[in-house]
Amino acid sequence: MRDLTNEILELIRRTSSSLPPDVEKKLRESIEKEEPGSPARGALETILKNIDLSREKSTPICQDTGTPIFYVHYPVGWSTIKLKGQIRSALAEATKRSFMRPNAVDAIYDKNTGNNLGGDDFPYVHFEEVEGDDLTIELMLKGGGCENVGRQYSLPDNSIGAGRDMAGVRKVVLDAVQKAQGQGCAPGILGVAIGGDRGTSYIKSKEVLFSEMGTRNTDPKLAELEERLTGEANEMGIGPMGFGGKTTVLDTKIIGLSRLPASYFVSVSYMCWAYRRRKLTVKGEEIIYD
Amino acid sequence: MKQITTPISDEVIRELKVGDAVALSGMMVTGRDAVHKWMIDTFIKKTRAPQGDDLQVYEELKKILNGSVIYHCGPVVSGLDTKDYKFVAAGPTTSIREEPYQADVLKHFNIKGVIGKGGMGAKTLKGCEETPAVYFHAIGGAASYIAQTVTKVHGVFKLDFGVPEAIWVIEVKEFPVVVTMDSHGGSQHAVVEASSRKVLEDLLAR
Numbered sequence: 001m002r003d004l005t006n007e008i009l010e011l012i013r014r015t016s017s018s019l020p021p022d023v024e025k026k027l028r029e030s031i032e033k034e035e036p037g038s039p040a041r042g043a044l045e046t047i048l049k050n051i052d053l054s055r056e057k058s059t060p061i062c063q064d065t066g067t068p069i070f071y072v073h074y075p076v077g078w079s080t081i082k083l084k085g086q087i088r089s090a091l092a093e094a095t096k097r098s099f100m101r102p103n104a105v106d107a108i109y110d111k112n113t114g115n116n117l118g119g120d121d122f123p124y125v126h127f128e129e130v131e132g133d134d135l136t137i138e139l140m141l142k143g144g145g146c147e148n149v150g151r152q153y154s155l156p157d158n159s160i161g162a163g164r165d166m167a168g169v170r171k172v173v174l175d176a177v178q179k180a181q182g183q184g185c186a187p188g189i190l191g192v193a194i195g196g197d198r199g200t201s202y203i204k205s206k207e208v209l210f211s212e213m214g215t216r217n218t219d220p221k222l223a224e225l226e227e228r229l230t231g232e233a234n235e236m237g238i239g240p241m242g243f244g245g246k247t248t249v250l251d252t253k254i255i256g257l258s259r260l261p262a263s264y265f266v267s268v269s270y271m272c273w274a275y276r277r278r279k280l281t282v283k284g285e286e287i288i289y290d
Numbered sequence: 291m292k293q294i295t296t297p298i299s300d301e302v303i304r305e306l307k308v309g310d311a312v313a314l315s316g317m318m319v320t321g322r323d324a325v326h327k328w329m330i331d332t333f334i335k336k337t338r339a340p341q342g343d344d345l346q347v348y349e350e351l352k353k354i355l356n357g358s359v360i361y362h363c364g365p366v367v368s369g370l371d372t373k374d375y376k377f378v379a380a381g382p383t384t385s386i387r388e389e390p391y392q393a394d395v396l397k398h399f400n401i402k403g404v405i406g407k408g409g410m411g412a413k414t415l416k417g418c419e420e421t422p423a424v425y426f427h428a429i430g431g432a433a434s435y436i437a438q439t440v441t442k443v444h445g446v447f448k449l450d451f452g453v454p455e456a457i458w459v460i461e462v463k464e465f466p467v468v469v470t471m472d473s474h475g476g477s478q479h480a481v482v483e484a485s486s487r488k489v490l491e492d493l494l495a496r
Contacts, residue, residue, distance in 0.1 A: 114453075174493055238486050242482055
C-alpha cells in the first residue's frame with residue numbers, strides 16, 4: 001500500500017490557502033450587486049484581495065483553519081488504520097509549517113495540544129469502501145465562527161409556527177439565517193438536512209456541503225426549496241459581514257433523510273464565505289488534485 | 291479613510307461615528323476568550339487568586355492597553371521554535387463571546403477600541419459610551435491580508451493559553467476596519483438585526 005502522507009500534506013496546503021474556483025466565482029459575481037462605496041462592497045473587495053494573496057503566498061485564507069473533516073473513499077485492499085495514521089502525520093506537519101493553526105483544545109483541561117491532534121476524533125475522518133480502483137480523499141475546513149451559528153430544530157416548532165412539512169422547514173431555515181446575522185462570516189452557504197436523528201442530521205448537513213456550488217438536488221421539490229431559501233435569505237438584507245447589503249447567502253444545499261415517526265429534525269450547518277474544500281484522487285500511479 | 295494611531299485620545303474616539311472607515315496603526319494586543327475570562331476572574335472580580343506571572347503580566351498590560359486597542363484574534367504564527375515570531379494569518383474572531391466581559395475590561399484598562407467581527411451587544415455598547423471606546427469591525431476571514439498589516443510582533447504573554455488564545459503584542463500599519471459601534475449609542479448591528487427581523491416576520495407570515 002502506497003504511503004500518501006506527502007500528498008495529503010499538499011491537499012491540506014491547497015485546502016487552507018486556495019479557495020475552490022466555484023466559490024470564488026460566486027463571490028466575484030456577488031460584488032456587482034453591492035452599492036459602490038458601501039461597507040458591504042468594501043468587505044467583498046477585501047475578501048477577494050485576501051483570496052488572491054493567500055493563494056500566492058500559500059498562507060491560510062482564514063486564521064481559523066477550522067475542524068479538519070476528511071472523507072475517504074477507498075477501494076478494496078487499502079488499510080484504513082494506515083490511512084488514518086498518514087492523515088494524522090500530514091496534519092501535524094501542516095501545523096508545523098503554518099498551513100494550519102493548532103486548533104485541538106482539550107475541553108476539560110483547556111490545553112491546546114499544539115499539533116491539531118486531539119484524541120481519536122480530532123481530526124474527523126470518515127471512511128467508506130467503494131467499488132473500482134480510485135481512492136479519493138476530500139477535506140473540508142470548517143471554522144468555529146460559522147459552526148457556532150449552526151442550528152438544529154425539532155418540528156413542530158411553535159415559537160415560529162413551523163409544522164412538520166416543507167413549509168415548516170422553510171421557516172426554520174430562514175430563522176437560522178436571521179439569528180446568525182453576520183456572525184458566521186456572511187455571505188454564507190447553507191447545508192440543510194431534513195430528518196435523521198440529532199447526530200446523523202448534523203453530520204449530513206455538513207456532508208452535503210461537499211457538492212459543487214449551483215448544483216441542485218435531483219428531487220425537484222428540494223431543488224425548488226434550495227432556490228427559494230437562497231432568494232428569501234437574501235431579502236433579509238443582512239449582507240456581507242452583517243454590514244447590511246444584498247448578499248447574505250450564496251447557495252443552499254438540502255439533503256433529505258429518513259426519520260423516526262416521532263422525530264422531525266431540521267439541521268442547518270452554516271458555512272462561512274471561506275468555504276474551504278478540496279479533493280485528492282489516486283488513480284493508479286497518478287495523483288490528481290482538483 | 292481616517293488614519294488613526296494608538297494611543298488614541300477620547301476626543302478622537304468621540305468624533306468617530308458608525309460607518310467610518312479607519313486605517314489603524316500603532317501598538318495593540320490580541321485577546322480573546324481565555325484572556326477576557328482571565329482578566330475578569332483575576333483582576334476585576336478577583337474570584338481567582340493571581341498565579342505564576344499573572345501580576346507581572348497585568349502590570350505590563352496596564353501600560354500597553356491604556357489608550358490602545360484589544361484585537362479579538364487567534365493568529366497563525368510562524369517562528370514558534372526560534373521565537374522569531376511572525377503573523378502568517380490574523381483575521382478577527384467572533385466578538386459576541388466576550389459580551390459578558392468586554393464592558394468591564396474596557397473600563398478597567400481604559401481601552402479605546404475593540405477590533406473583532408460580528409459586532410457586540412447592549413452591554414458593550416453602553417461600555418463604549420462610558421469609557422469612551424468604539425467597536426472596529428475587521429473583515430472576517432481576510433487573514434492573509436490583515437497579517438500583512440502586522441509589521442512587528444513585539445512579544446507574547448500567556449503562551450500557555452495556546453497560540454490562538456495567547457496575548458500577542460503587535461504593531462500594525464494601516465489595518466483596515468469599519469466603525470460599527472460608536473461611543474454615542476450607535477450600532478450598525480442593532481440596526482441590521484431589527485430590519486432583518488422585520489423582513490423575517492413578513493416572510494414567516496407568507
